[in-house]
Structures are given as structure tokens and as C-alpha cells.
Amino acid sequence: MKNTLIATLFLLFIISCKKNEITATLTNSQESNSIQYRDQYLTNVKKYLIDSISAVDYRNIDFNKAIAIKFDSGRIFLLRLQFKKPDNEFILLKTDASGHWTKGMILNIKYAKGIQQNELVKKPHSFNGNIIVSSLNRKGNNNFQIRNGFRKDSTKNPVLPSGNTLPDVVVTAYIPPSGSISYADWYNLLDLYAPAELGIYDYGNNGGSSNSYYGYYSPTDPYSYGYQHGGGLAIADPKEIEYEDPQSLSDISIYDYMKCFDNIPDEGAACSIEIFSDLPVNGEPNTFFNWQDGSPGHTFLQIKKTNGSESIQQNIGFYPDQGWKTLLYTPVASKLVDNGEHKFNASLKMNLTSVQLHSVITEIENLSNSSYDMDQYNCTDFALQVFNTVRPGNELTIPLYVLPGNTSSIKSKTPQGLYQQLMNMMEEGNSESANITYAGFCGYVGGSKGPCN
Numbered sequence: 001m002k003n004t005l006i007a008t009l010f011l012l013f014i015i016s017c018k019k020n021e022i023t024a025t026l027t028n029s030q031e032s033n034s035i036q037y038r039d040q041y042l043t044n045v046k047k048y049l050i051d052s053i054s055a056v057d058y059r060n061i062d063f064n065k066a067i068a069i070k071f072d073s074g075r076i077f078l079l080r081l082q083f084k085k086p087d088n089e090f091i092l093l094k095t096d097a098s099g100h101w102t103k104g105m106i107l108n109i110k111y112a113k114g115i116q117q118n119e120l121v122k123k124p125h126s127f128n129g130n131i132i133v134s135s136l137n138r139k140g141n142n143n144f145q146i147r148n149g150f151r152k153d154s155t156k157n158p159v160l161p162s163g164n165t166l167p168d169v170v171v172t173a174y175i176p177p178s179g180s181i182s183y184a185d186w187y188n189l190l191d192l193y194a195p196a197e198l199g200i201y202d203y204g205n206n207g208g209s210s211n212s213y214y215g216y217y218s219p220t221d222p223y224s225y226g227y228q229h230g231g232g233l234a235i236a237d238p239k240e241i242e243y244e245d246p247q248s249l250s251d252i253s254i255y256d257y258m259k260c261f262d263n264i265p266d267e268g269a270a271c272s273i274e275i276f277s278d279l280p281v282n283g284e285p286n287t288f289f290n291w292q293d294g295s296p297g298h299t300f301l302q303i304k305k306t307n308g309s310e311s312i313q314q315n316i317g318f319y320p321d322q323g324w325k326t327l328l329y330t331p332v333a334s335k336l337v338d339n340g341e342h343k344f345n346a347s348l349k350m351n352l353t354s355v356q357l358h359s360v361i362t363e364i365e366n367l368s369n370s371s372y373d374m375d376q377y378n379c380t381d382f383a384l385q386v387f388n389t390v391r392p393g394n395e396l397t398i399p400l401y402v403l404p405g406n407t408s409s410i411k412s413k414t415p416q417g418l419y420q421q422l423m424n425m426m427e428e429g430n431s432e433s434a435n436i437t438y439a440g441f442c443g444y445v446g447g448s449k450g451p452c453n
Contacts (some may be wrong), residue, residue, distance in 0.1 A: 035065050035077065037232035041065065044099030045079065050103065053091075053136045060084050061091065067222060067234045068095070071202065077235075080222075088117075091136070108132040109187065115436035120183060124290060125406045127169035127185050166295070170217060172334040173288040173404040183404065186239070188216035215241045223310055229387060239264050241293045242343065246319040254368045256451035258361045259306050260312045263452060266354035268309040273352055275387045275396070276300050278342040278418040280444045285345075287420040290405035291324050291374050299380040300339040301387065302347075302445055304362075306355060315339040315448045318382035329406050331371035335438035336364075337348055340448035346422045348396065349435045355389040363389045374425075375406050380413040396421070 032225035035041050042049040042063060050058060065082040074097060081091040088109040095101040109116055112128040126148040134141040145152040149167035166188060174182045216238040281287045289296060317339040319330050352360065363386050370377060380398075388395040398421040400411035427432050437443070 023444075028279050029320060035099075035233065035235060038235075041068075041097070041099035042233055045093065045095065048099075048101055049091075049093075049136075054138070056140075057083075057091075057106075062098055067236055067239055069236055071238065072444070074416075085372075088184050102118070106134040106136060106138065108134070111317050120185060121373055122183065124173070124183055124406075125171060126290075127171065127201075130170075131187070134178060157350065165245075166215060166241060170241065171290050171404060175286045175288065175401060181402075184369065186241075187215045188215070195208060197243070202305050215243055217241055226254035239281060241280075241289075241295055242278070242297075244298065245323055246321065246335075247323045249319060249337045251321070252338050253451060254316070254336050254365055256453070257314050257338070257448070258317070260314065260449050261303070261357065261361065264305050264307045264310045264312055267356055268307050269358040271306075271352040271354060272302075272304045272349055273387060273390070274302040274304070274347050274349040275358075275383050275447060276302065276342070276347040277415045278343050278424065278442075279345045279415060279419055280347060285416045288404050288416060290413070291327060291403065296324070296374075296378070296403075298339075298342070299383045299415045299418055301364075301383050303357070303360060305354075312449045313341060313446060318367075318370075318372065318379045320374075327374055329373070329375050329410075331373040334370055334372035336368055338450065340445065344445060345439050345442055346419050347437045347439075348422055348425075348432065348433075349437070350387070350388060350390070359389055360386060375403055375408070375410045375412045378413065379420055379444065380415055384413060384418075404443070 046063075050063075060083045062082050062084045067077040067080045069080070071078060077095045077097060079091075079093040079095050079101070081093070082088050083091075089106065091104065091106055093101045094103040101351070108131075110130040110132060111120075112130075115128065128147055129145075131144045131146060132141055133144070146169055149169045151168050168188055168189070170186050172184055172186055174184070176182075218239065222236075276299065278298040278300070279285055279287075280289060280295040298317060300315060302313055302315045304313040305311070315338060317337045319335055320327060321335045321338050322332060367382060367385065370382065372378065384396060384398070397412060398417040401414055401417060402409050403412050403414070406412075422436050423438070426436050426438065
């Protein structure tokens with residue numbers, strides 16, 4: 001994994017601070033995709049800020065620690081301005097590529113009383129505290145209570161949205177090559193406030209709807225998580241965490257799906273099985289989540305059979321029959337799901353004989369009623385068991401990890417471990433390297449045939 005921990009996205013635009021126009025210094029073509037004149041950008045921001053905040057706050061801004069988050073293909077930038085004495089406090093501005101802005105506020109992250117921030121990097125935890133939102137002139141504020149990662153409502157009960165949503169705060173674990181674990185809180189402020197004011201919509205991706213944009217998280221202080229300032233205005237892309245809600249996925253009749261392969265003759269057929277790893281954060285295989293709060297990523301299989309002009313493929317994934325938020329580290333009922341068109345980051349393909357294909361089908365059917373257990377029998381365990389059915393003596397083995405939040409310290413199979421093993425095989429020039437697909441940022445598998453009568 002390339003541990004890039006500078007990706008931030010803090011979005012909250014309750015306070016509108018309209019300013020008089022100043023002369024633009026960049027042409028339209030220059031501002032379309034990136035900030036080309038970064039010094040002038042900050043100059044424009046300062047012109048706007050100087051009469052919008054107090055003199056004390058203005059003097060306390062550390063402009064050397066400014067980060068602009070490029071959003072919506074560079075048409076919108078979210079500028080984060082750190083205070084010299086932060087106390088987890090910073091300014092957030094919405095700007096264009098020239099540094100002209102229309103929205104702004106001051107954010108302050110408060111941990112619950114008695115919790116020490118430096119202790120949170122040593123052990124798994126759920127975030128408890130407050131997010132305080134103030135106008136730039138500090139004449140008003142909103143105080144949002146966060147309990148166990150979710151915002152509390154007016155009845156002081158945790159808000160646990162039904163359906164496919166990530167919490168307001170997720171806890172991640174970063175596992176570097178040394179094997180040590182560092183935990184960190186990451187905040188998604190976009191869900192708390194008004195994403196529609198950005199003019200950006202999700203249209204259903206990551207479980208979002210037409211007026212919200214899920215999955216973008218940021219650390220409280222990016223400079224505490226390894227960001228090295230290189231001079232000038234830093235520009236970063238947001239960190240996107242993929243989310244997939246098991247409850248929203250329909251289970252399939254695995255017998256009807258596997259029956260399709262009988263419609264193609266065995267003699268002369270070309271058959272294959274492919275195992276896919278989908279990371280929860282693209283490009284970051286060392287990022288892990290407490291599966292009760294966020295997305296664990298996914299491992300799934302593609303079974304394929306071709307004979308002449310006839311071809312069948314089915315994409316099969318193993319899931320719990322309930323949402324991540326309700327799971328404990330105990331077995332629950334499972335279901336098999338059609339993973340056609342699913343995202344992936346890496347895969348390993350293996351050619352099969354017709355006899356081996358039928359062994360794979362039998363194994364899938366035999367395992368279809370297995371219980372799902374996050375740490376002891378999850379999607380990766382299922383996919384590897386099927387895949388290794390036709391690899392006697394040459395089983396695919398992967399690194400094991402203790403999942404965040406699992407106090408029993410059981411080491412588990414994960415999509416991250418599968419991804420890391422496939423990358424290691426490629427780097428070492430393994431004999432199967434030619435059958436490994438590295439999808440770059442991410443790729444998509446093809447569709448499934450579906451059930452057959």
C-alpha cells in the first residue's frame with residue numbers, strides 16, 4: 001500500500017458570506033482543472049478573508065499549512081486553513097480555481113471528556129465527541145454530538161440511518177510493512193451539512209442519493225498523519241471510502257445460476273475461475289475498518305465457460321444477510337449475491353478443465369448455506385476455499401490480519417491480504433503473474449448471465 005494520508009475532504013456550507021467581486025487573475029482555461037498560480041490563489045483568498053474574520057483569527061492562520069481539495073474535476077476547491085494554535089480547529093472555504101469563495105465557516109472537533117487524542121492511535125475505538133460549526137465571525141454556531149461514530153438526533157439517541165450509509169466518523173487501522181498498527185479517526189462532514197450547495201450529486205454511487213455524496217473522509221489534522229509540507233499551496237484529492245450495504249443486495253438461487261453451465265457442452269469447452277479483490281479505499285491495501293462501522297471491501301469469484309460462440313459467466317459473492325452496523329464478531333446467516341459489474345482492484349485467473357469446473361460448482365453449492373463470520377468465515381474465506389478446491393498442493397495463501405475492533409485478536413483473511421499477495425506474486429515474477437490483473441485505480445468485471453431454468 002502506498003499510505004497516502006493527506007487526502008482530506010471537509011464539506012460544510014451553512015454560512016454564506018457573499019463578497020464584492022475582485023478582478024480575476026486567471027483565465028478560464030487556466031482555472032478549468034487545476035490551480036496553476038498558487039501564490040495568486042492564496043492572495044485572493046486573503047483579500048476575501050481579511051474583512052470576514054476577526055484580526056485575531058486572521059493572525060492565527062498558518063497559510064503555510066493550507067490544503068486545497070480538488071473536487072468536481074477542478075471546478076470546485078475546498079480550502080482548509082489550519083490555525084497556528086489549532087485545538088482541532090480550522091477554517092473551511094469553498095472556492096473556485098482563482099481563490100474566489102462563496103462559503104465559509106470555522107470547524108472545531110472535540111473529543112469526549114476524558115479521552116486523550118494521543119491514546120486513540122494505539123487501540124481500536126468508536127469516536128465520541130462533538131463537531132462545532134461556527135460562522136467566520138463566530139457570532140453563531142451549531143454543536144453536533146457524535147456518539148459511536150454517528151450524529152445524535154434531538155432525542156439524544158444515536159442516528160443509525162436505515163439503508164446504505166457510512167457513519168459520520170470512521171475508525172481506520174493502518175498496517176505498515178513493519179506490522180505495527182496505527183488507528184485514526186476520519187470525519188465525513190459532507191453528510192452532516194449541505195452537499196447540494198456544492199452543485200455536486202452522487203446519483204446513487206456508494207449508496208448515496210441524488211442529494212448527498214457519501215464516502216469522502218478526512219483526518220482531523222492531516223499534518224498529524226504524515227503529511228509533509230513541500231512549500232506553496234498543497235492540492236489533494238479527496239479520500240473516497242467505498243460502501244456496499246449487504247441488506248440492499250438480493251440473494252440468488254445458486255442452483256439456478258450454476259444450472260446455466262449445463263447448457264454449454266463440456267467437450268471442447270474453455271473454462272476458468274477468477275478471484276477478485278475490491279479494496280475499501282482504492283490504492284490503499286493497508287487500510288482497514290471496523291466492519292461494524294464502515295466498508296470491509298470485498299472478495300468475489302467469476303466462473304466462466306465458453307464453447308464456440310456460446311459463453312456463460314457468473315459473478316458470485318458471499319455476504320452476511322444483515323448490515324455491517326448490526327454485526328458482532330459472531331456467526332450470522334449468509335447469502336450469495338450476483339456481483340456482476342462489481343468494482344475490483346486486482347484478480348488472479350486460473351484455467352480449468354470441465355471436470356474441475358464441475359468441482360468448483362459443487363463446492364459453491366455445498367458452501368452456499370455456510371454461516372457468515374466477519375473474522376473467521378467472511379467473503380475472502382469463502383472465495384479462497386472455492387478457488388483452492390482445484391489447486392491441491394498449490395493453494396493460494398494470503399497474509400492474515402487482526403481486524404479493527406476484534407478484541408479476541410483472531411487473525412483473518414481479508415480483501416486487503418488477497419490484494420497484497422497478488423501484488424507480491426507480480427513483483428516476484430511468479431509463474432502465475434501473467435494471469436494476474438492489476439486494475440490500477442479500479443476496474444469493473446463484466447455482467448453475469450443470471451439464473452437459468
